[in-house]
Amino acid sequence: MAPPQGPRAPLEFGGPLGAAALLLLLPATMFHLLLAARSGPARLLSPPASLPGLEALWSPRALLLWLAWLGLQAALYLLPARKVAEGQELKDKSRLRYPINGFQALVLTALLVGLGVSAGLPLAALPEMLLPLAFVATLTAFIFSLFLYMKAQVAPVSALAPGGNSGNPIYDFFLGRELNPRICFFDFKYFCELRPGLIGWVLINLALLVKEAELRGSPSLAMWLVNGFQLLYVGDALWHEEAILTTMDITHDGFGFMLAFGDIAWVPFTYSLQAQFLLRHPQPLGLPMASAICLINAIGYYIFRGANSQKNTFRKNPSDPRVAGLETISTATGRKLLVSGWWGMVRHPNYLGDLIMALAWSLPCGVSHLLPYFYLLYFTALLVHREARDERQCLQKYGLAWQEYCRRVPYRIMPYIY
Numbered sequence: 001m002a003p004p005q006g007p008r009a010p011l012e013f014g015g016p017l018g019a020a021a022l023l024l025l026l027p028a029t030m031f032h033l034l035l036a037a038r039s040g041p042a043r044l045l046s047p048p049a050s051l052p053g054l055e056a057l058w059s060p061r062a063l064l065l066w067l068a069w070l071g072l073q074a075a076l077y078l079l080p081a082r083k084v085a086e087g088q089e090l091k092d093k094s095r096l097r098y099p100i101n102g103f104q105a106l107v108l109t110a111l112l113v114g115l116g117v118s119a120g121l122p123l124a125a126l127p128e129m130l131l132p133l134a135f136v137a138t139l140t141a142f143i144f145s146l147f148l149y150m151k152a153q154v155a156p157v158s159a160l161a162p163g164g165n166s167g168n169p170i171y172d173f174f175l176g177r178e179l180n181p182r183i184c185f186f187d188f189k190y191f192c193e194l195r196p197g198l199i200g201w202v203l204i205n206l207a208l209l210v211k212e213a214e215l216r217g218s219p220s221l222a223m224w225l226v227n228g229f230q231l232l233y234v235g236d237a238l239w240h241e242e243a244i245l246t247t248m249d250i251t252h253d254g255f256g257f258m259l260a261f262g263d264i265a266w267v268p269f270t271y272s273l274q275a276q277f278l279l280r281h282p283q284p285l286g287l288p289m290a291s292a293i294c295l296i297n298a299i300g301y302y303i304f305r306g307a308n309s310q311k312n313t314f315r316k317n318p319s320d321p322r323v324a325g326l327e328t329i330s331t332a333t334g335r336k337l338l339v340s341g342w343w344g345m346v347r348h349p350n351y352l353g354d355l356i357m358a359l360a361w362s363l364p365c366g367v368s369h370l371l372p373y374f375y376l377l378y379f380t381a382l383l384v385h386r387e388a389r390d391e392r393q394c395l396q397k398y399g400l401a402w403q404e405y406c407r408r409v410p411y412r413i414m415p416y417i418y
């Protein structure tokens with residue numbers, strides 16, 4: 001049985017108190033956003049006029065639909081993959097293997113939904129079920145995190161994450177104790193991070209678009225843009241699925257409530273906020289403005305993809321001709337750090353691109369309401385916090401070489417500003 005590791009790792013998120021607050025605050029925020037998007041005033045900062053009763057939250061149909069969705073995504077995960085990739089080296093020097101078939105899961109889901117719709121599946125009924133679906137997703141996240149917490153009790157010490165093993169049950173439940181909880185080949189964290197939530201997000205967007213067409217004769221230009229931009233983002237994440245294996249979520253963070261809730265509830269139900277808002281609050285959008293917004297999204301995507309691909313190519317093979325000419329700093333670990341190209345502009349160019357895209361996703365919703373800008377605000381806070389966590393880890397890993405990198409590339413995310 002795995003004992004708690006003791007308070008060796010510094011506590012994050014405000015320690016046990018912060019974790020306890022977030023356990024309540026995150027679901028409450030998600031429900032607030034869902035209710036605000038369907039209300040007339042659509043206010044981000046005022047409490048909802050009335051709270052929904054249990055009958056509006058609990059629906060056996062929603063539970064069945066949710067379980068069928070999770071079952072479908074799990075079945076698609078288990079299908080033969082075009083490639084099996086190896087993860088980063090673990091504490092015990094082993095490497096886990098992961099199926100690379102996320103994009104295939106997206107395409108097969110689209111085909112199945114298409115078949116279902118042509119056979120009479122009422123996709124436009126989904127927007128009316130968002131509240132009960134979000135409720136069962138939240139319940140699932142709590143129950144699943146409890147299972148993960150218990151599972152970690154019998155995991156070997158080498159399988160535990162560096163954080164999340166403080167001995168405080170609330171903090172550890174929130175952060176997650178085990179690094180890569182699995183049953184046989186089925187990796188829970190890897191599965192949840194990319195499948196039910198991300199694919200669910202674009203399916204909810206699509207249902208909102210279909211519902212808008214039903215209500216108003218055709219989907220609005222704003223709804224098309226939001227759907228198109230976010231589909232590009234999700235398709236890109238699944239196409240470059242292997243890149244997720246080097247993110248801190250997979251290599252460093254335990255799998256607990258934060259990621260379980262974030263992956264399966266927060267992503268589909270809050271990241272679809274712009275489309276939810278547009279269904280009830282249609283916004284006029286002319287072609288010149290739409291073209292300008294497309295240009296902003298294209299610039300954001302260009303930076304985001306360029307930076308991520310440059311680092312991934314460099315990490316896989318530093319002598320690849322696409323990156324071999326870039327300037328680097330050597331580190332004591334034998335790995336090098338890029339100091340020119342995208343990674344010479346700021347220390348997190350991929351975050352900059354991601355934030356520019358986040359702006360482009362909100363702009364089609366106009367400027368009359370703050371609500372559709374929630375994602376941009378939340379995401380800025382998430383990335384600033386994430387950047388600080390990554391900096392700490394890089395300083396620990398690379399020491400003086402990291403300090404030299406910070407000296408040569410002084411800005412973190414936004415050149416000359418931050």
Ligand SMILES: NC(=O)C1=CN([C@@H]2O[C@H](COP(=O)(O)OP(=O)(O)OC[C@H]3O[C@@H](n4cnc5c(N)ncnc54)[C@H](OP(=O)(O)O)[C@@H]3O)[C@@H](O)[C@H]2O)C=CC1
Nearest residue numbers: 247248308311315336337338339343350351354386390394
């Ligand atoms: N939409 C959403 O909700 C979210 C989206 N994202 C996106 O996911 C993507 C992945 O983000 P994330 O996991 O945070 O981290 P990054 O992809 O930015 O990776 C950070 C790591 O890159 C390596 N690195 C840093 N600087 C350099 C350099 N100069 N040269 C070479 N390697 C370097 C270090 O790891 P090492 O040296 O060990 O390789 C560092 O730990 C991003 O595009 C982000 O925007 C992230 C979170 C949420």
Ligand SMILES: CC(C)CCC[C@@H](C)[C@H]1CC=C2C3=C(CC[C@@]21C)[C@@]1(C)CC[C@H](O)C[C@@H]1CC3
Nearest residue numbers: 026193236237247249258259261262263266267
């Ligand atoms: C609920 C909390 C406030 C925080 C939850 C955080 C999670 C929602 C995010 C943590 C890291 C994520 C990543 C992605 C989605 C959001 C979560 C799960 C991506 C898969 C998005 C697409 C990118 O191309 C890759 C991202 C990796 C990290």
